[in-house]
Amino acid sequence: MTDPPPYSTPRWVKILGITALVLILLLGILYLSGVSGKHGPDRHLPSDDADGTPQVSIIIGAPSFAGGSAGDLLLLGHRMNKL
């Protein structure tokens, strides 16, 4: 009776793993270097004021359709007129 062949990870899984690792590293570098820009809602807003005060400070977000326009969405320092 012969021993079963030793286990080996399939080649396509190895290639996929290396590709995923490279992509994750690339995204991490882009994020940390700031090249990819801001993340979250701030990405869609213009730069902060010269004094460094953010134009919109988001504390918590929830579906705005849940409670109308005032809804559950709490926006502090919401200065849309300066957008």
Next chain:
Amino acid sequence: MIMSPGLRRFALTVHIITSVGWIGAVIAYLALGLSAVSSQDPRTVRAAWIAMEVIGWFAIVPLAIGALLTGLVMALGTRWGVFRHYWVLISLVLTILSTVVLVLHMPTVSILAHMARDADGVNLARLGGDLFHPSIGLLVLLFITGLNVYKPRGLTRYGWRKEHEQGTV
């Protein structure tokens, strides 16, 4: 527990409907995101953001959770198992990852949809669209679909051990 053939077909049908529906809903979301980026008409941008929020919460999120749950049922209720084959395991991990990113991203969409409701024409144009997350998400979903159709061979270490144990018993 292995499902009966009838139950397996039903679970597979629901799994295909939710999975393909998820892809379709993301494509619709992307189309709205593109119109929000490219349109110069404030009403179009506002409408696109409001629709993106509704599609996100009422179509994409339920379909994603449905696809994840029915996929788990299919894996647990058939001989494929969850941890035996790499294509099943990778599909599961990518589906969980996509669902988590989706659920974490949707509050941002709600915030921007809320802003779009209030903003005037000039400010609406500055909101832009939402293309990065849905584009990456769509690529991941298409990759998962390919994995599920082609089912490339390859046992995990656990699956290899189980198979060997069953073969020797």
